[in-house]
Amino acid sequence: MRISLDATYSLGDNLSGVGVYSRELMRALATAHPEQPFTWCYRPHRYLRSFTSEIPPNACRALLYEPFLPRARDFFHGLNQRLPGIRFRRTVTTFHDLFVLTSDYSTPDFRRRFAEQARRAAAESDAIIAVSEFTARQVEELLGVERRRIHVVHHGADHVAPTPAVSRECIVLHVGAVQRRKNIARLVEAFEQTPAGWKLVLAGSPGFGAAEILARISASPRRQDIQVLGYISAQNLAQWYGRARIFAFPSLGEGFGMPVLEAMAAGVPVIAARRAALPEVCGDAALLVDPEDVAAIAAALELLMKDKDVAQKLVQAGLKREQGFRWAKAAAKTWKVYELMAG
DSSP states (O other), X not given: OOEEEEOGGGOSSSOOHHHHHHHHHHHHHHHHOTTSOEEEEEOHHHHGGGGGSOOOTTEEEEEOBXXXXXXXXXXXXXXXXOOOSSOOSEEEEEEOOOHXXXXXXXXHHHHHHHHHHHHHHHHHOSEEEESSHHHHHHHXXXXXXXXXXXXXXXXXXXXXXXXXXXXXXXXXXXXXXXXXGGTHHHHHHHHHTSOTTOEEEXXXXXXXXXXXXXXXXXXXXXXXXXXXEESOOHHHHHHHXXXXXXXXXXXXXXXXXXXXXXXXXXXXXXXXXXXXXXXXXXXXXXXXXXXXXXXXHHHHHHHHHHOHHHHHHHHHHHHHHHTTOOHHHHHHHHHHHHHHHHO
16 A cells, blocks of 8 residues: 655645644654555646655655646545545545634635635545644534544654754743744743843744734833744754743643743743643643733742742653654554555
């Protein structure tokens, strides 16, 4: 049986969480099963670009051109909540989150297209992989999928570049798109209430609602202490993880939240929202706060700024916590879903 995967999102310089998931899972599957033939399928706008990157010897490229290609129709895994308009004998779809359906985090046109793709994928998939228990509940409740078809497979965390040996500085770091869902405006407001001598560094591409967030930053009385980096390379990101003393991630909605594990792996104490999938991912290795309570975010920041013992305990707990999330483990669980579907 040839297994086809939608590799479209694995390409690019500015990979989102879905892109990192696609790239790392495909690599881990191919490595773990060298005897298994895989087809990495790319939609037309990414197909030619795929030839600029190497693929494993047990994988081949194919154009995903609906409704004609690819020709192999045994088994297809859609890695981003959608399936092509081609019938396969067996199909699996990964769902990351469904916040587009429940909150004002995107344009109406994007919300409509997303809803159509997600509902079709949910209805037609033989199995659904959810990246967290939280996302599994979303798929069950919002799309009416029976729980027996849903399998939880957590992300990994070992794709992060090694943290360089640099000195820690008084930096609060946030990694993620500058968008409304990430709750950055409240993070800025909370940061304004903390002691002087610290900097807030935001690393990530602009997203939905970025203009109003950047305007809020421009108007901040501590504007000189806030640095907006935009998207940065993995190597530069590793340097910032190495420099930061605090990682703050008070997101209003996450289907998983890979940056918190990246920070833990880099030895940075984490503050995260007590919402969505973040408590599931962080466990007891982070300070969890109400993301809509600015005072609570500010208090958590100030605690880690002043109490080195608390910060160090979180560092140790984080290093232990992140070791439970590996892409090889995610690939092994995904493979079990494949075996179940193949009978």
